[in-house]
Amino acid sequence: MALLEVRDLKVGYGGIAAVRGIGFEVAQGELVALIGANGAGKTTTLKALAGMLVPSGGSVHFDGKSITRTPSHQLIRQGVALVPEGRGVFTRLTVEENLSMGAYIRDDRAGVRADLERMFGLFPRLKERRAQVAGTLSGGEQQMLAIGRALMSRPRLLLLDEPSMGLAPLMVQKIFEVIQGVSKEGMTILLVEQNARLALEVASRGYVMESGEITLADDSAALLASPQVRQAYLGE
Amino acid sequence: MMRLFQGGKDSPVAARAAILLVGLALLVLPFALAQAGTAWVRITNLAILFALLALGLNIVVGFAGLLDLGYIAFYGVGAYCYALLASPHFGLHLPFWVILPIGAALACLFGVLLGAPTLKLRGDYLAIVTLGFGEIIRILLNNLAQPINITNGPQGITLIDPFRIAGFDFSKPERWFGLMVSGPIKYYYLLLVVLIVVMVVNVRLQDSRIGRAWVAIREDETAAQAMGINTRNVKLLAFAMGASFGGIAGGMFAAMQSFISPESFVLVESIMVLAMVVLGGMGNIWGVVLGAVLLSFVPELLRYTVEPMQKAIFGRTLVDPEVIRMLLFGLALVLMMLYRPAGLWPSRTRRRELAPAKR
Known part of the structure; x- marks a missing residue:
């Protein structure tokens, strides 16, 4: 059974349906990408998974337990x-x-301290700037910090919302390397991303969202090769 | 206790000596002030009361970042609670150590009443609602004289009992070790003890898990939630705790003054307390106390200097001292915000935020 199971999820904003009954799953240790254009409902989906929006229908199960309406x-x-x-x-x-x-x-203070050092090992840039105020970091460094901060809770599933947003191309590359690294350490990741190519390059599988529905689901390699994806999201 | 004194980290001996000196100075202060007139002891007492209020508001505004413009209402709730339970108005004369906790609990309840409906509001919207809340309480105090006379309306409540415990009366002068100790001086010592207790509680709160949760909420509420912080409860707690401190201060105010009326709980007072917090240094306990003491004393000093000065220079009073007083006061605030925007004694976070970034 998959670690995360989403069934027929519906989310709306005051009567307007943004997510119209989607289903997908993420298995233990997998890196799965959810891609799609602006306004396709990706972020809404993630917000519903994260308990920041209440779904109007469907279910979300994490490790066999329902987390559909967990705050x-x-x-x-x-x-x-x-x-x-x-x-x-x-x-x-x-x-x-x-x-x-x-x-x-x-x-567990000792464990937290150890993890802090682990994060500094994972992100040497952050170690250099450990006493610096986060607001003075570059966008990419802030993104690393946000990922590191999420990892500090020792999660079993990491939800990433548009990590490439507003970053310089070089930094985007770097962030995706980081995500890949975290994934290789065994972390289960659901990656929501507009940058379809990069997302599919690091992910093992992908789902394509369009107007609140999942229109394609396949292995990353297959999606990258599909004419539909190439035309709509890779600009070819 | 040592943590209260930030300067003490480098040299514990010097810090201890400093604490001792300050402590001694605080002990003899009321007698020195009494030489200049008992009025100055009273002014000092009010300054400490305002420091208590400012510390309470600092929890809401400084720690949790929730702008509250109706804070004085909790002070009013505490004061009226004490007045009604210890005056001839209802013929009730409960001891103060019973009423103060009731007042704190009642203010706490009002804090939650204000906090619950405003949980989703931020910044200016929250400020407007809290402002309205403060006005509601003031108008209630003014009008709850009919059909049943509860608050005695604008006339206020008189002959409020002083603090009394086992024959010891805080309002009566007494001779201790050959020294004449007036009522205000007794209250001074009581207030000083309460202030120290409240400051210690504040420092402990700041360093606690709750304190960290407040910081997270102040910085970014959505992210705080993602960190596992129950933002609803933690915000309500800030309102409740801030309000309780206001309620205690209100009870002490009523006992000290022996007379209260709705006039003491107007919007300007809320703004004054907020000015103390901001001017002293939002989020820093020492800064907030400093702000409260300064803003309580400076207007009084001006009151006593502006008129004689005019007389000396022009031979007569040209401008009403009250006008000049507020003018200079306003000017001082503007200058402060221009040259020390983080406050006189800013908290670590705010100092960092407003200082140029270190690279």
Whole structure:
């Protein structure tokens, strides 16, 4: 059974349906991409998974348990961590304070300290800037910080919302390397991304969303080769 | 306790000596002030009361980042709670150690009442609602004289009991070790103890899990939620705790003044307390106390200097001292915000935010 199972999920904003009954799954250890154009309903889907929007129908199961209407502050205790769109780092706190805030739900101090060092090993850039205020970091560094902060809660599933947004192309490349690295360490990741090519290059499978529905689902390689995807999302 | 004194990190001996000196100074201060007139002791007491209020508001505004413009309402709730339960108005004379907790609990309840419907509001919207709340309380106090006389309307409540415990009366002068100790001086010591307790509670709160949750909410509410913080409960807690401190301060105010009326709980007072928090340094406990003391004393100093100065220069009073007082006060605030935008004694976070970035 998959770690994350979404069945017939419907989400709306005051009567307007943004997600019209979609289903997908993410297996343990997998990196799955959810791609689609602006307004396709990707972020809405993720917000519903993260407990920030209440779905109007369908179900979400995590590790066999329903998390359909679990509020976001409880979700992280069950092992689902969200890296929000636009990063959402605490701009006036230092890098280190941001990371420790990620471990808010944990009370094993020694473990948190060890994980802090682990993050600094994973992101040497952040180590250099550990005492610096997060607001003074570049967009890419902030994105690394947001990912590191989410990992500090020791999640079993990482939800990434548009990690490439607003970043310079070189930085985007770097962030995707980081995501790939985290995935190789065994983390299960659901990646929501507009940059279809990059997302499919790191992911093993992908789902394509269009006007609130999933129109294609396949292995990344197959999607990258599909004429439909090539035309609509890869600009070929 | 040492953590209260930030300067003490480098040299514990110097810090201890400084604490001792400050402590001694605070002990003899009321007697020195009494030489200049008991009025100054009263002014000092009010300054400490305002420091208590500012510390309470600092929890809401400084720690949790929720702009509250109706904070004085909780002060009013605490004051009226004390006044009604310890005055001839209802013929009730409960002891203060019973009423103060009731006042704090009642203010806390009002804090939650204000907090619950405003959970989704931020910034300016929240400010407007809290402002309205403050006005509602003031108007209620003014009008709850009919059909049943509860608050005695604009006339206020008189002959409120002072603090009394086992024959010890805080309002009566007494001779201790050959020294004449007036009522205000007794209250001064009581207020000082309460202030220290409240400051310690604040420092502990700031360093606690709850304190960290407040910081997270202040910085980014959505991200705070993603960190596993129950933003609803933690925000309500900020309102409730801030309000409780206001309620305690209100009870002490009523006992000290022995007379209260709705006039003491107007919008300007809310703004004054907020100015103390902002001017002193939002989020920094020491800064907030400093702001409260300064903003309580400076207007009084001006009151006593502006008129004689005019008389000396022009031979007569040209401008009403009250006008000049507020003018200078406003000017001082503007200058402060221009040259020290983070406050006189800013918190670490705010100092960082407003300082040029270190590279």
